[in-house]
Amino acid sequence: MLKIELSNGKVYEISGTININEIVEIQQPELAKGIGKVFLQGVMQDDGTMSNELQEKGLLPKQNPYGLHEICEHINDVQRVGKIVDWVLVEIWGNFAQTSGAGNEDFTDYDLLQSKALLLRTDGTMIDVNGKNPVFSKQDGNVRVAVFHRNHLNVLSKLQNASNLDFDFSDLEKVEIDKYCEFLPLINKYGKNCLYAGDLNQDSMVEPSDVAIFENRKIKAIPNTYNVADMNMDGLVDEIDGTLIRNNFKMNVSSPCGLYNKR
Numbered sequence: 001m002l003k004i005e006l007s008n009g010k011v012y013e014i015s016g017t018i019n020i021n022e023i024v025e026i027q028q029p030e031l032a033k034g035i036g037k038v039f040l041q042g043v044m045q046d047d048g049t050m051s052n053e054l055q056e057k058g059l060l061p062k063q064n065p066y067g068l069h070e071i072c073e074h075i076n077d078v079q080r081v082g083k084i085v086d087w088v089l090v091e092i093w094g095n096f097a098q099t100s101g102a103g104n105e106d107f108t109d110y111d112l113l114q115s116k117a118l119l120l121r122t123d124g125t126m127i128d129v130n131g132k133n134p135v136f137s138k139q140d141g142n143v144r145v146a147v148f149h150r151n152h153l154n155v156l157s158k159l160q161n162a163s164n165l166d167f168d169f170s171d172l173e174k175v176e177i178d179k180y181c182e183f184l185p186l187i188n189k190y191g192k193n194c195l196y197a198g199d200l201n202q203d204s205m206v207e208p209s210d211v212a213i214f215e216n217r218k219i220k221a222i223p224n225t226y227n228v229a230d231m232n233m234d235g236l237v238d239e240i241d242g243t244l245i246r247n248n249f250k251m252n253v254s255s256p257c258g259l260y261n262k263r
């Protein structure tokens with residue numbers, strides 16, 4: 001009896017005789033492992049971890065909110081998947097080229113090479129839907145890693161070798177700084193460098209249109225739902241969220257990804 005476990009978790013047993021000469025080795029694509037860490041301002045707690053209140057309330061969606069294929073059937077089951085804050089989106093950018101007339105030449109033009117929806121744990125690490133460290137197809141040359149969250153400002157890594165991806169965004173040294181923005185792309189909260197809360201329309205800036213979306217959502221909000229305007233992720237849209245977005249809006253923060261975001 002031969003037992004085979006597939007990457008989707010299904011297990012098959014094969015009985016009978018297998019002719020070894022008929023077995024064909026499948027060529028696996030080269031893979032690049034990624035080590036990722038990111039913190040979100042809205043859910044930081046004073047012990048330096050993030051809240052998983054949405055998960056505790058059973059409000060996290062099985063289908064990721066970024067339109068990708070990843071699904072996690074048991075996302076709200078702490079015993080099975082651990083403490084999960086929310087979904088995040090990780091993109092690998094490469095083939096950078098200058099274009100005329102724009103400012104930040106290093107990422108003015110690029111190819112979006114890969115996208116993955118990952119699960120963000122309360123300690124800031126990111127895992128795939130099978131609970132493993134994320135793995136990406138290997139690329140040639142240098143790449144940047146961008147991390148997006150549905151109601152926080154995104155972040156972009158410095159150029160790095162594609163074979164061993166490092167997107168530990170708790171370390172400011174690894175983060176691309178926008179030379180046209182007077183603020184750093186991360187905000188320190190409880191000792192951790194965090195993504196800014198408030199980019200509800202995902203245009204890589206926290207600006208008046210985000211506040212308008214918040215106000216509109218607040219009026220219509222149904223308690224205990226998964227709502228983009230719920231930045232502290234407690235299941236409610238109220239003035240705790242409003243204060244977060246207004247404080248960041250006054251700072252006019254933006255991300256280097258912003259002007260060149262291809263999604």
Ligand SMILES: [Ca+2]
Nearest residue numbers: 199203205210
């Ligand atoms: Ca925005």
Ligand SMILES: [Ca+2]
Nearest residue numbers: 230232234236
């Ligand atoms: Ca809230």
